[in-house]
Amino acid sequence: MADKITEIDLRILKLLSKNARLxxxxxxxxxxxxxxxxSRRMDRLERNGVIKKYTVIPDYxxxxxxxxILGITVKPNVNLDEVIPALVEDDNVKIVQRxxxxxxxxxxxxxxxxxxxxxxxxxxxxxxxxxxxxxxxxFITDTVKFEVL
Amino acid sequence: MADKITEIDLRILKLLSKNARLxxxxxxxxxxxxxxxxSRRMDRLERNGVIKKYTVIPDYxxxxxxxxILGITVKPNVNLDEVIPALVEDDNVKIVQRxxxxxxxxxxxxxxxxxxxxxxxxxxxxxxxxxxxxxxxxFITDTVKFEVL
Numbered sequence: 001m002a003d004k005i006t007e008i009d010l011r012i013l014k015l016l017s018k019n020a021r022l023x024x025x026x027x028x029x030x031x032x033x034x035x036x037x038x039s040r041r042m043d044r045l046e047r048n049g050v051i052k053k054y055t056v057i058p059d060y061x062x063x064x065x066x067x068x069i070l071g072i073t074v075k076p077n078v079n080l081d082e083v084i085p086a087l088v089e090d091d092n093v094k095i096v097q098r099x100x101x102x103x104x105x106x107x108x109x110x111x112x113x114x115x116x117x118x119x120x121x122x123x124x125x126x127x128x129x130x131x132x133x134x135x136x137x138x139f140i141t142d143t144v145k146f147e148v149l
Numbered sequence: 150m151a152d153k154i155t156e157i158d159l160r161i162l163k164l165l166s167k168n169a170r171l172x173x174x175x176x177x178x179x180x181x182x183x184x185x186x187x188s189r190r191m192d193r194l195e196r197n198g199v200i201k202k203y204t205v206i207p208d209y210x211x212x213x214x215x216x217x218i219l220g221i222t223v224k225p226n227v228n229l230d231e232v233i234p235a236l237v238e239d240d241n242v243k244i245v246q247r248x249x250x251x252x253x254x255x256x257x258x259x260x261x262x263x264x265x266x267x268x269x270x271x272x273x274x275x276x277x278x279x280x281x282x283x284x285x286x287x288f289i290t291d292t293v294k295f296e297v298l
Binding site for chain 2: 018020048049050051056059064094100101102103137148149
């Protein structure tokens, strides 16, 4: 993580954030540089963890899924380090983020449209978190904009 | 959107969600099928909007950015269709999602670490939303798990 992020790194990241499937050749042409340089910079960004993942943003609705966000506030005595492993292990839990502010923990669940089954999954996940002070449940109905950088 | 999602579509999506840079050839090998078939199915998933985007998940911290989520509840008389365009246009706003439940609107901001500047951006974005009943501000400090499917 000590490596400096250069101007070219930022430009590569911006392009990949719009289309992660651009080839080294396409990126090199867009940036007026060589494939070798692009490949070397990307390798480095991956190794440093600056690039965590190349992924796809699906339309959950079209796939028959429901996307639920749990915004969780825990009591001050709760140690999140002890809570997080059980959440990470859970296949219904797709995103786990530590946070500061209104919520201490943000958990995304992707589940079936069947509301009874979804309720079962949400309460199963909630039960893994002791000392919950507040739980905000939000059902995403439409993603109007999705950008990264 | 009327096209049926097949078993092979789901398998392609799962693989791409773990690594969106897999080539047609690699996907075909992993799935025991042809490059042509993979390419045809992906074209279709893109055209149908089942695949919204191929993107990169960066470490905002390493890039010197702060990732803030606004969970917004608006008063019942607010028409979100009138609010959303101004949010979508704003370059500081990366994600805009309509929602049901604790929040009606989920807005992600990626801003600078400088807290004064960040405050200015957050209030600028908030002012674009009339009739806010509740605003939950959450600062993401660490993404422990990020999966899509």
